[in-house]
Amino acid sequence: MKAQPQLNVRKAALYSIIINALQIIAVCALAVYILHDGLNQSLRGPLGDIVVLILAAVVSWGAVMDIREAYLAGKLSFKLHGLDETVHQMNDMNIALRAQRHDFLNHLQVVYSLIEMKEYEEANRYIEQVYGDIQSLSQALKTRCAPVNALLRVKMAEARQRGIQTECTVHAAWEDLPLPAWEMCRVLSNLIDNAMDALKETENPCLWISLNEDVKSYSFEVKNNGPAIPEKNLHSIFDAGFSGKGEGRGMGLFIARETMRGVKGDLNVESTNEATAFQGWVPKPLKDIEKNLSAK
DSSP states (O other): OOOOOOOHHHHHHHHHHEEEEEEEHHHHHHHHHHHHHOOOOOGGHHHHHHHHHHHHHHHHHHHHHHHHHHHHHHHHHHHHHHHHHHHHHHHHHHHHHHHHHHHHHHHHHHHHHHOOOOOOHHHHHHHHHHHHHHHHHHHHOSSOOOHHHHHHHHHHHHHHHTOOOEEEEEEEOOOSSSHHHHHHHHHHHHHHHHHHTTTTSSSSSSSEEEEEESSEEEEEEEEOOOOOOOOHHHHHTTSTOOSSSSSTTOOOHHHHHHHHHHHOOOEEEEEEESSSEEEEEEOOOOHHHHHHHHHO
């Protein structure tokens, strides 16, 4: 059976905006030409002017409505894509949790057998390895935001597979974020992916992730010990389309900063020969700030 082509909503929305914008320009230009150039004498006079203006207004109104609907469709498509990514991340976390629960009895049996065989050193090494895996999972489960927990769990597992030493520090509940959780996950995912990519050629690669909050804001930092970002690129790294990874890239950091600024927060970068750190923050809702201040 021949596969049916899939509709690209964002591309269709873009085409619709362009076509309708050209339609508005063409109609307005025609109206001006007819009314002021005197090419069509039969339409001269008050009645002709009114007819032309009504036609231009109707066509322009229809085009404007089409542009509005196309813009909303594109925006909805963007949100649905982000939600789909979050669902996949939570599903990956659920699989990881089920796998660890299934393996726990096997780990106990192995340790018990090693102790029975008086292989105490080997049992100790085995316990340390298992404990490290469990500890890394528990580090990613300290917030009250399930999508963020899922994202951290998946990304930390990916980092370990790449041979990257990872440390995740959480000193925040991250409850009642001022933006949808999937948008925050999109920001963190982009920063963590970029950090891991930057460590490809680094000996002893390290990745540090920290989530924090204070009375007035939520904050985070994603840091790696990869090569420094060139000084000339630091001022352009958040520009749309700027990328050192080739054509068709360079929107991730732009979207991440715009997302932060959309809720009156921000995203910045500091880069030295020792480490590169992306630091972001978003303000807490006013009601939460008032509650925190009254509790002091």
